[in-house]
Amino acid sequence: MTSTSDRSPTCPDRVIEQVFRAEWGRLLSLLVSRTRRLDLSEDALGEAFARASDRWPGEGVPANPAGWLYATAYRHVVGRLRAEAIAGRKAPLLAVRPGWVPPGDSPEVVADDRLQLILLCCHPALPRESGSALALRLVIGTPTEQIARLFLVPPATMAARLTRAKKKIVLAGIPLGAPLDDELRTRLDEVCRTIYLAFTAGYTPSAGPDLLRADLAGEAVRLAAVLHDLVPDAPQVRAMLALLLLHHSRRAGRQREGSLVTLADQDRSTWRQDEMRAGLGLAAGLRPDAGYAEELRLQALIAAEHAQAPTAAATDWTAIAGHYAALEAQTGSAIVRLNRAVAVAEVEGPRAGLALIGGLDEVLRDNHRVAAVRAELARRAGDTELARTSYLTAIDLCANEAERTHLRGRLDAMRRTPGSG
Amino acid sequence: MKYFVLLAGYGELPDWEKLTADEQEALMARHAAFDEACASRPAVEILGAEALADGSTATTLRTRGGEMTITDGPFAEAAEQIGGYYLLDAPDLDTVIELCRVLPAYDIDIRPVPDMS
Numbered sequence: 001m002t003s004t005s006d007r008s009p010t011c012p013d014r015v016i017e018q019v020f021r022a023e024w025g026r027l028l029s030l031l032v033s034r035t036r037r038l039d040l041s042e043d044a045l046g047e048a049f050a051r052a053s054d055r056w057p058g059e060g061v062p063a064n065p066a067g068w069l070y071a072t073a074y075r076h077v078v079g080r081l082r083a084e085a086i087a088g089r090k091a092p093l094l095a096v097r098p099g100w101v102p103p104g105d106s107p108e109v110v111a112d113d114r115l116q117l118i119l120l121c122c123h124p125a126l127p128r129e130s131g132s133a134l135a136l137r138l139v140i141g142t143p144t145e146q147i148a149r150l151f152l153v154p155p156a157t158m159a160a161r162l163t164r165a166k167k168k169i170v171l172a173g174i175p176l177g178a179p180l181d182d183e184l185r186t187r188l189d190e191v192c193r194t195i196y197l198a199f200t201a202g203y204t205p206s207a208g209p210d211l212l213r214a215d216l217a218g219e220a221v222r223l224a225a226v227l228h229d230l231v232p233d234a235p236q237v238r239a240m241l242a243l244l245l246l247h248h249s250r251r252a253g254r255q256r257e258g259s260l261v262t263l264a265d266q267d268r269s270t271w272r273q274d275e276m277r278a279g280l281g282l283a284a285g286l287r288p289d290a291g292y293a294e295e296l297r298l299q300a301l302i303a304a305e306h307a308q309a310p311t312a313a314a315t316d317w318t319a320i321a322g323h324y325a326a327l328e329a330q331t332g333s334a335i336v337r338l339n340r341a342v343a344v345a346e347v348e349g350p351r352a353g354l355a356l357i358g359g360l361d362e363v364l365r366d367n368h369r370v371a372a373v374r375a376e377l378a379r380r381a382g383d384t385e386l387a388r389t390s391y392l393t394a395i396d397l398c399a400n401e402a403e404r405t406h407l408r409g410r411l412d413a414m415r416r417t418p419g420s421g
Numbered sequence: 422m423k424y425f426v427l428l429a430g431y432g433e434l435p436d437w438e439k440l441t442a443d444e445q446e447a448l449m450a451r452h453a454a455f456d457e458a459c460a461s462r463p464a465v466e467i468l469g470a471e472a473l474a475d476g477s478t479a480t481t482l483r484t485r486g487g488e489m490t491i492t493d494g495p496f497a498e499a500a501e502q503i504g505g506y507y508l509l510d511a512p513d514l515d516t517v518i519e520l521c522r523v524l525p526a527y528d529i530d531i532r533p534v535p536d537m538s
Contacts, residue, residue, distance in 0.1 A: 172533050
């Protein structure tokens with residue numbers, strides 16, 4: 001970029017970037033449907049974008065950029081197929097569901113097969129972490145290096161994982177084609193779990209400067225938005241997108257100078273209002289449901305309560321404690337109970353919270369959060385001895401340096417002001 | 422595609438010996454229903470199927486450093502529970518998974534048989 005005019009909306013590089021973001025998944029899903037070759041389609045579309053970068057600056061942007069890219073990529077696949085045929089080394093095609101209809105040969109690229117591609121990537125027969133990585137790569141075109149950073153593995157490891165997943169799809173006969181009704185609902189639950197995993201990976205603290213990878217968690221939000229566009233009536237997808245948007249809108253407040261900032265201490269002026277409004281709008285339209293959709297709905301409602309509170313002190317903890325109680329009844333999860341205890345402590349006092357986490361040490365044996373929550377509540381209840389031993393247990397169990405530092409800070413602060421709450 | 426469907430374990434099913442004659446019959450009826458489900462599906466065919474004798478009857482051969490040893494089997498504790506197999510021809514994995522819902526609730530491993538032609 002040499003001058004500001006290069007950044008104008010008609011600059012070829014800028015157009016390529018926009019077309020990539022808007023069209024990668026749609027073009028790839030059409031190529032995959034038409035050729036039933038996952039590997040060749042991905043390579044060919046990458047090749048077509050590379051060729052566009054070479055040629056559009058000199059020749060100008062074609063009238064229909066997506067159509068040009070699709071035609072170029074398709075010719076590339078056909079060439080590779082011919083070479084394979086001559087060499088007598090034809091690789092197997094993707095399996096298809098009975099009754100599956102291939103897309104026509106129309107040069108108009110109007111169709112959208114991204115749902116098929118998402119279901120292929122998020123098939124329950126694939127390891128969930130591979131599936132979420134593959135969906136980011138194939139459906140929205142996230143580069144492999146970035147996916148590796150998101151999941152905290154070396155790029156070569158991620159590349160190998162993606163290759164293995166693609167190979168399994170073909171060899172195990174995971175088919176193209178969307179399932180119907182009941183089965184689609186079950187499969188969409190799995191898709192939501194898979195996308196949610198990619199999102200939470202971005203908020204799993206790591207050592208060093210890459211404390212949070214919220215920019216990359218944004219890729220999972222983008223994927224969730226694509227899915228919501230494709231199946232706007234699916235309640236679990238709507239609830240998941242609401243939840244992701246509400247969490248993600250707080251990203252700028254979550255770390256300060258290399259440390260995590262707890263929700264109560266976050267600067268709420270850094271929260272993204274546009275994303276929060278979008279999340280609240282989606283959450284407001286959710287109806288009570290069952291199964292995973294209900295879990296996601298309750299989580300979204302909790303996130304919505306935090307988003308709506310103008311200050312930490314103004315948080316409606318009664319509503320949040322109620323949602324957590326419903327969520328605990330729904331899931332039986334010990335982690336949910338722990339979070340519920342925090343909410344209940346805000347409403348009924350720290351002793352009520354402490355009573356709720358009584359049996360959790362057995363279930364969450366290696367999880368430092370039980371001890372961390374106990375320490376916090378004991379400090380507030382004025383039981384400094386319990387608080388001290390609990391902080392030490394939590395520091396001992398915690399594997400993350402940034403969180404350990406945070407816990408040590410809390411312990412030191414308590415020691416400096418003995419008896420305070 | 423060809424699929425090897427291994428009935429790898431009994432899961433929550435009670436031991437065969439502990440079932441009443443009626444319960445045993447109900448279990449076998451599900452195998453018959455599986456046969457019918459496969460027959461009524463286009464492009465699905467059962468190419469082979471056998472129940473296996475109890476894991477305690479297995480004999481394990483291992484060759485290490487060129488030397489074969491023969492021991493009482495099976496080769497792994499988990500293989501104790503293998504009850505039998507189906508060899509299916511089916512168009513895709515989802516079809517096989519759907520058909521397996523008709524079988525008794527075994528723990529099942531589905532392996533594609535690669536086309537070597």
